[in-house]
Amino acid sequence: MKRVVVGLSGGVDSSVTAYLLKEQGYEVIGLFMKNWHDDSVTISNECPWLEDSNDAMIVAEKLGIPFQVVDLSEQYKERIVDYMFNEYEKGRTPNPDILCNREIKFDVFMDIALKLGVDYVATGHYCRKAEEKINGKMIYKLLAGKDNNKDQSYFLCQLSQEQLAKALFPIGELTKPEVREIAKKADLITAEKKDSQGLCFIGKVRLPEFLQQKLQPIVGEIVQIPSDFKQYTTSIPKFTTKEAELNYFSTKFSYQKEDGKVVGKHQGAHYFTKGQRKGLNVGGTKEALYVIETDVKENIIYTGEGKKHQGLYRNVLFVSNEEIHWIREDLELFMGYTLEVEARIRYRQKLEKATLYKVDSGLYVAFKNKQSAIQEGQFVAWYQNEELLGSGVIS
Incomplete structure (x- = not known):
């Protein structure tokens, strides 16, 4: 009988993951990851992790599996939150969910699980795993989930062969409605629970407010770049190599304040990301303005009118x-x-x-x-x- 640790998050997907593995004859252990208790940065007034860990515990009791909470908040702060602040400060946009899978769930958490002498770690991700012997070596493959609407393979795009070897994704063959149906039939408390929105395992985070606690607001200008900006219409040079051509097309447009007109003020360029429309609060244009570039050094946000604007x-x-x-x-x-x-x-x-x-x-x-x-x-x-x-x- 193989042993498996399930990362129980208090949601329906991980609950059904644990249920299915038990049905398949695995010896299942439920672990809940607590990823936050830094009072210097309040994440939200609602504290979902208490409610979530409680739901996870009730599911574990219902399934008759051992359950415990592991506190990974220190590692989470170091590897995810500090990294996020750092990236936003540089004017980049990180993806905390991908990092959380690489650094926390399939690294720190997996180590803890494997020390319990288990064979696998299972999560409620909508993706699948396959294996094939190639040139005498076992190769593990990460495949998209069967439910096109829910496929979460993208979030696991940084996993390694070693991590995949020990991972199981039991709901990858199912659709979300099927998962809810199984939870209902098994009478699990999470059957109707809404999906959590927010940072991996932290819950309800409003990003600008979260960032404002570490990155101070600084008033700057919003500049609108016209659709006939000169760089959009310059003729394409002749390239001597493919690499020169690729380099040319991968280089982003660069803007100066004088290339457009100042149309408003903002609270800090590092709170904005390319393609963003909300939060600019600039009126008077026929179509909505979109962020086409941010300059965190000069604290300027460059925008273009309409979602077809070339700068995007x-x-x-x-x-x-x-x-x-x-x-x-x-x-x-x-x-x-x-x-x-x-x-x-x-x-x-x-x-x-x-x-x-x-x-x-x-x-x-x-x-x-x-x-x-x-x-x-x-x-x-x-x-x-x-x-x-x-x-x-x-x-």
Whole structure:
């Protein structure tokens, strides 16, 4: 009888994960991760983790499995929260959920679980795992979840072969309605519970308010760039190499204050991200204004009118060598090689055709169609036939 630790979060997905594994004959242990108790930074007045750990405990009792709470708040603060503040301060946009999976759930948490002498760690992610022997070596594959609306493989795009080897995703073959149905039949308290929105395992976080506690508000100007800005219409140069061409198209537009007109004020460029529309509070335009660039040094936000504004779009992005991660290490690209893939730059974005180009300094991802709001600090993940092969942080 194999033993497995389930990360019980107090939600329906992890509850059903534990239930299914027990039905399959595993010896199941439930662990709840407490990821926060730093009073110097209040996350929200509602404290969901108490309610969530209570729900997780009730589910464990119902299933007759041992349960305990592990406190990972110190590691979470160091590896996730401090990193987030750092990135926002630099004007980049991190993805805490991806980091939380790489650094906390499948690292710190997995270590604790394996010390309990278990064979696997299971989570309630909507994704699947497959394995295949290739050249005499067992290779683990991360596949998209069967439920297209809920596929969460993107959040696991930084996992390694070692982490995948020990991971189980029992609900990856199911849809969300099926999961709720199983929970109802099993009479689990979480069957009707709403999905948590917010940072991984912290709960209800409003990001600007959270950031304001560490990054002080500084009043700056909002500048509107016209749709006929000169850089949008300059003729494309002739390129002598493919790399020169990729470099040209991956370079973002650069703006000066005098390129547009000042249309409002903001409380700090580091609170805004490319593609953002809410929170600008500027009226008087036919279409809504979108953030097309932030300059945290000069504390200026550059905006464009309408979601078709050219300043929002690029079709090439770059990932530096130290930020490239292959789940399928056996498929890693070497210098000069290319690979046809499908890729996405954010969760829930539909996969788009793209080509990877490996160069000396890193990896270019060239999309067939232009992508809106490519943002430094976010992750690009690439797939082939439902399998997530690798990912990287956008430079």
